[in-house]
Amino acid sequence: MTLILKVNDLRINFRTYGGLVQAVRGIDFELHKGETLAIVGESGSGKSVSIRAILGILSNNAIIQSGEILYDGKDLTKVSEDDFHQIRGKRIGLIFQDPLSALNPIVRIGKQITEVLRLNQKMSRKAAKAKAIELMEIVGIPDAEIRFSQYPFQFSGGMRQRIVIAIALAGDPEILICDEPTTALDVTVQAKILEQINKIKAERNLSVIFITHDLGVVANMADRVNVMYAGKIVETGTSEEIFFKPAHPYTWALLSSMPDLQTTQRLLAIPGTPPNMIYPPKGDAFAARSHYALKIDYEQEPPFFKLSDTHYAATWLLHPKAAKNRMEIPEVLRERIERMKRSGALNG
Amino acid sequence: MTNVVIGITYGAIAGYYGGTADMIMMRFTEVLEGIPYVVMTILFMMIFGTGMFAIILALTATGWVGMASMIRTQFYRFKGREYVLASRTLGASDRSLIFRHILPNAIGPIITKAMLAIPFAIFSEAFLAYIGLGIQAPEPSIGVMLSDGQKMLLQFPYQTLYPALLISLLMIAFNLFANGLRDALDPTKRGEELMDHV
Amino acid sequence: MAESEYILEVKHLCQHFTSGSGKNKITVKAVEDVSFGIRHAETFGLVGESGCGKTTTGRTIIRLYDPSSGEVNFDGVNISGKMNNQLRKYLTENIAMIFQDPIESLNPKMTIQEIIGEGLKIRGVKDKAEIHRRVVEILNKVGLTDEHATRYPHEFSGGQRQRIGIARAMIIKPKMIIADEPVSALDVSIQAQVINLLNDLKEEMGLTILFIAHNLSVVKYFSDRIGVMYYGRLMEVAKGDDLYAKPLHPYTRALLSAIPEPNPITERTRQRFDYDPARDHDYSVEKPSMVEVEPDHFVYCSPSELEKYRKVIAQGAQ
Numbered sequence: 010m011t012l013i014l015k016v017n018d019l020r021i022n023f024r025t026y027g028g029l030v031q032a033v034r035g036i037d038f039e040l041h042k043g044e045t046l047a048i049v050g051e052s053g054s055g056k057s058v059s060i061r062a063i064l065g066i067l068s069n070n071a072i073i074q075s076g077e078i079l080y081d082g083k084d085l086t087k088v089s090e091d092d093f094h095q096i097r098g099k100r101i102g103l104i105f106q107d108p109l110s111a112l113n114p115i116v117r118i119g120k121q122i123t124e125v126l127r128l129n130q131k132m133s134r135k136a137a138k139a140k141a142i143e144l145m146e147i148v149g150i151p152d153a154e155i156r157f158s159q160y161p162f163q164f165s166g167g168m169r170q171r172i173v174i175a176i177a178l179a180g181d182p183e184i185l186i187c188d189e190p191t192t193a194l195d196v197t198v199q200a201k202i203l204e205q206i207n208k209i210k211a212e213r214n215l216s217v218i219f220i221t222h223d224l225g226v227v228a229n230m231a232d233r234v235n236v237m238y239a240g241k242i243v244e245t246g247t248s249e250e251i252f253f254k255p256a257h258p259y260t261w262a263l264l265s266s267m268p269d270l271q272t273t274q275r276l277l278a279i280p281g282t283p284p285n286m287i288y289p290p291k292g293d294a295f296a297a298r299s300h301y302a303l304k305i306d307y308e309q310e311p312p313f314f315k316l317s318d319t320h321y322a323a324t325w326l327l328h329p330k331a332a333k334n335r336m337e338i339p340e341v342l343r344e345r346i347e348r349m350k351r352s353g354a355l356n357g
Numbered sequence: 358m359t360n361v362v363i364g365i366t367y368g369a370i371a372g373y374y375g376g377t378a379d380m381i382m383m384r385f386t387e388v389l390e391g392i393p394y395v396v397m398t399i400l401f402m403m404i405f406g407t408g409m410f411a412i413i414l415a416l417t418a419t420g421w422v423g424m425a426s427m428i429r430t431q432f433y434r435f436k437g438r439e440y441v442l443a444s445r446t447l448g449a450s451d452r453s454l455i456f457r458h459i460l461p462n463a464i465g466p467i468i469t470k471a472m473l474a475i476p477f478a479i480f481s482e483a484f485l486a487y488i489g490l491g492i493q494a495p496e497p498s499i500g501v502m503l504s505d506g507q508k509m510l511l512q513f514p515y516q517t518l519y520p521a522l523l524i525s526l527l528m529i530a531f532n533l534f535a536n537g538l539r540d541a542l543d544p545t546k547r548g549e550e551l552m553d554h555v
Numbered sequence: 556m557a558e559s560e561y562i563l564e565v566k567h568l569c570q571h572f573t574s575g576s577g578k579n580k581i582t583v584k585a586v587e588d589v590s591f592g593i594r595h596a597e598t599f600g601l602v603g604e605s606g607c608g609k610t611t612t613g614r615t616i617i618r619l620y621d622p623s624s625g626e627v628n629f630d631g632v633n634i635s636g637k638m639n640n641q642l643r644k645y646l647t648e649n650i651a652m653i654f655q656d657p658i659e660s661l662n663p664k665m666t667i668q669e670i671i672g673e674g675l676k677i678r679g680v681k682d683k684a685e686i687h688r689r690v691v692e693i694l695n696k697v698g699l700t701d702e703h704a705t706r707y708p709h710e711f712s713g714g715q716r717q718r719i720g721i722a723r724a725m726i727i728k729p730k731m732i733i734a735d736e737p738v739s740a741l742d743v744s745i746q747a748q749v750i751n752l753l754n755d756l757k758e759e760m761g762l763t764i765l766f767i768a769h770n771l772s773v774v775k776y777f778s779d780r781i782g783v784m785y786y787g788r789l790m791e792v793a794k795g796d797d798l799y800a801k802p803l804h805p806y807t808r809a810l811l812s813a814i815p816e817p818n819p820i821t822e823r824t825r826q827r828f829d830y831d832p833a834r835d836h837d838y839s840v841e842k843p844s845m846v847e848v849e850p851d852h853f854v855y856c857s858p859s860e861l862e863k864y865r866k867v868i869a870q871g872a873q
Contacts, residue, residue: 051742051743051744052742166605195604195605195769196604196769196770196771196810196813196814196815197604197809197810197813197829197830198604199813199815200812200813200815200827203815204827222742222743223743223815224817225814225815225816225817225822226815227817228815228816228817228818228819228822229815229822229823229825231819248819249819249820252817252818252819262744263743263744264817266743266744266746266747267743267746267747267772267773267817268750268772268773268775268776269772269816269817270771270772270775270799270811270814270816271799272772272776273776275751275754276747276750276751276776277747278744278747278748278750278751279744279745279747279748280748282712282714282715282745283742349817349818349820349821350820352818352821438659439654439655439656439659439660440659440660440661440662440670441662442614442619442652442654443652443654443660443661443720443723444662444673445619446617446619446647446650446651446652447647447651447673447674447677447723447727448643448644448646448647448648448674448677448678449673449677450677453677457662457665458662461662461664462662462663462664
C-alpha cells in the first residue's frame with residue numbers, strides 16, 4: 010500500500026503555569042492510502058494533540074520539541090501558516106467532536122459548504138450550489154434542496170455532524186481526520202454516521218485517521234489501530250491483532266474494563282489515574298497501574314517488540330528474558346476473545 | 358450601603374422563587390429603572406432641602422434596582438446547578454440553599470458591584486455638587502472643588518486636576534479592593550489546577 | 556390494601572413542561588404515561604437516547620420536579636402528592652440521588668467534609684466529632700482517605716468526584732438510590748472503577764437502585780431489569796437477558812443493533828436496524844398500550860402487534 014503520511018519521533022510539549030507538560034513523548038506511525046487508522050486512548054494520552062500537529066492547529070503554548078511529519082514531500086512541523094492554508098481543508102480535512110461549535114450559527118449551512126467549494130476550486134455560484142447539494146445527499150441529509158438554506162440550529166446533532174462531514178469533503182481531501190466525531194451523539198445516530206463515513210471512504214478511496222476511546226467503534230471502522238497512553242504509542246497492529254491477540258497490559262486493561270452485552274463477571278478496573286504529564290514516570294508509564302509490571306518497567310522505557318510485520322507492542326513482558334515471569338492475559342479477556350471468535354465463525 | 362442590602366434581598370427573593378412572584382417584582386423595578394437619579398435628587402431636594410440626607414435618599418431609591426436585577430440574574434444562573442439540586446434531594450431547606458449554596462457562588466460579581474457602588478456614590482455626589490445641586494460650599498465636596506476650580510482653570514489648573522485625580526484614584530482603589538476581596542473568598546483560586554485537554 | 560411486591564411503584568406518570576402562554580403555549584411531554592415497578596434490592600435500569608425523558612423521570616420521582624399527573628408510591632407511601640414537611644422528610648430519608656456531572660454536582664466553595672456531612676446535618680446530627688467520624692467512615696468505603704475531607708472539589712479528578720457524590724448519597728443510609736448517568740462523564744478506565752464500587756455497595760447494603768444511563772452495555776451489566784424509553788414513553792420492560800435475547804419492540808431492536816461491539820469480525824458484516832415510528836407502526840385504528848407479553852416482559856404495542864410478538868416468543872421457545 011502506498012504511504013501517504015509518516016510521523017517520526019514526534020515530541021510536543023505545552024507551556025503551562027504548572028510547568029512543561031509533555032503531551033507527546035516520541036511517537037512514530039504511518040498512514041497508507043485507502044486505510045483507516047484508529048488512534049485509541051483516554052484523556053491525557055496525547056491523541057488529539059498529535060493530530061492537531063498534523064494540521065498545524067496546536068494552541069499557542071504548544072512547542073513541537075522535535076520530530077517530523079512527512080506529507081507530500083514536506084515536513085508539516087516546519088510548514089508556514091500560509092502554506093498550511095493549502096493543506097488544511099484541501100488535502101487534509103478535519104471533523105471535530107462538537108458539530109455545534111464547528112458551524113457558524115449565523116450563516117446558512119448551504120453557504121458554509123459553498124464557501125469551501127468556491128475557495129478551493131474556484132467554482133461559480135451555480136456550480137457550487139449544485140455540488141453542495143450533491144454533497145449533502147452523499148452524507149445523507151434528506152430534502153437537501155430545502156435544507157440548503159437553513160441555519161445550523163434547525164438541525165439535530167446528527168444532522169449537524171453530517172454537514173460538518175460535507176464541508177470537510179467539499180475540499181476534496183486525500184486524508185480525513187476525525188477527532189471523536191460521534192462521542193457526543195446518540196448510539197443510533199452514531200451507527201448511521203459511521204456507516205456514512207465508511208461508505209464515503211470506500212467511494213473516494215480516502216485515508217482516514219479516526220480518534221476514539223470507544224473500542225466498539227474501532228472494531229467497526231479501523232484497519233489498523235494505535236493504542237496510546239501517556240503520550241506514547243504502546244501498541245500498534247491490525248484490527249484483528251489488537252482485538253484477538255492484544256499484547257500490552259494497557260490494551261488488556263482497556264478491553265476488559267468495559268462490559269459488552271454479554272459480560273457478567275466483575276470488570277477489571279484499572280486502579281489509579283493517568284499520570285501527571287509534567288513529571289512523566291520513568292520507564293513504562295503504565296507500570297504503576299498495571300498488575301503485570303516487572304521491575305524493569307519502572308526503570309527503563311520498553312522498546313517495541315515485534316510480534317508480526319504489522320504488530321508491535323512496547324512492553325518488557327515480551328522480552329525473551331521475561332518469558333518465565335510472564336503472566337497470561339486476564340481470564341476474562343481470554344474468554345471474551347474465545348467467545349468473539351466463535352460468534353465470528355458463526356456469522357462469517 | 359442601604360441600596361446594596363435592599364437590592365440583595367429584593368433580587369434574591371425574585372430570583373429564587375421565580376415564576377409569578379418574579380414577574381410582578383420585575384415589572385415594578387423596570388418602572389423605577391426608567392427614572393434617572395438626577396431627577397430623583399431634584400425631587401427630593403425640593404422636599405428635604407439641600408444636604409447629605411436628600412442625596413443619600415435619592416441615590417438609594419434608584420440605586421437598589423441595579424443590584425436587585427443583578428442578584429436575580431445570578432440566582433437564576435445558580436438555581437439549577439447540580440450541586441443545588443443535590444442538596445435539595447438531601448432535604449436542605451430553602452434558607453440553607455440560598456445562604457450556603459447559591460450565595461457563596463454568586464457572590465463574586467455581586468461584591469465587585471457593591472464595592473463599585475461606593476465610588477459611584479462619591480462620583481454622583483460630586484457630580485451633583487458640580488452642577489450646583491447638592492452640597493454647597495463651605496461644606497466639603499469634591500464636586501464643589503471641581504466646580505470652583507473650573508472657574509480658575511486657566512490660572513490655577515491644579516485646582517481641577519487634584520480633585521479629578523482623587524476621584525479616579527478612589528475608584529481604581531475600590532475596584533482593586535473589590536476584585537481582591539472576591540478572589541480571597543474563592544477557595545478555587547487556592548492551589549494549582551491542571552486541566553489538560555491533550 | 557394489598558401489599559405490593561414492588562418497593563417503588565410508578566403509575567401513569569406524566570411530566571409536561573409548558574412555556575409561553577395563550578396562543579404561543581408550547582407543551583413538552585417529557586414523560587408520558589410511564590408505569591413500572593422496582594422490587595426490593597433490585598437494580599432497574601432506565602435506558603434511552605437524548606430527549607427520551609429518563610432523567611426527567613428520575614428527577615420527578617425524587618420530587619425535584621412535581622409530577623403533572625400520575626402516582627408514585629414508595630414502600631406503600633404516596634410520594635407524588637402535595638409536598639409538605641412530613642413528605643419531604645420521608646422522601647429525603649429514603650431516596651438519595653447521584654448525579655452525572657462530576658464537576659457540577661459538587662459545590663466548589665465547600666470542603667468535602669461539608670459536602671458529605673450536609674446530609675447528616677439536615678437530619679439533625681449536631682455533634683461535630685460524630686459527623687467527622689461518619690464522613691471519614693464513608694470516605695474509606697468509597698476508596699478515599701481521611702485527609703481528603705478537608706480539601707475542595709477542584710483538587711480531585713472526575714472519578715474521585717463521583718465517589719464523593721456517591722459518599723454524599725450513601726451517608727444517610729437510604730433505602731433506594733437513583734443514579735442519573737453516574738459514569739457517562741468519566742473516562743473508560745475510570746468507569747469500571749465506579750461501576751465496581753456501586754456493585755460492591757449495592758451488595759453490602761442491599762440497596763434498591765434506579766440506574767439511568769444511555770449506554771445499554773453498561774446498563775445491562777449493572778441492572779436486573781431494564782426499561783427502554785423513547786420520546787417520553789416506555790417502549791419495553793424486561794429482564795436484562797430477555798431484553799437482549801428476545802427484543803420485541805422495533806425501537807429496542809434498533810438500539811441493540813446500533814451498539815458497536817468490540818469484535819472486528821462481526822462488526823464489519825453487521826446488520827443494523829433503523830427505527831421509524833411512522834413506518835414501523837400503524838396506530839390509526841388500534842391504540843397501543845403496555846402489555847405483559849410473557850412473565851415480567853412488557854411491551855408497548857397494539858393488539859395486532861401483541862399477536863405478532865406472542866408468536867415470536869413461542870417460536871423462540873421451541
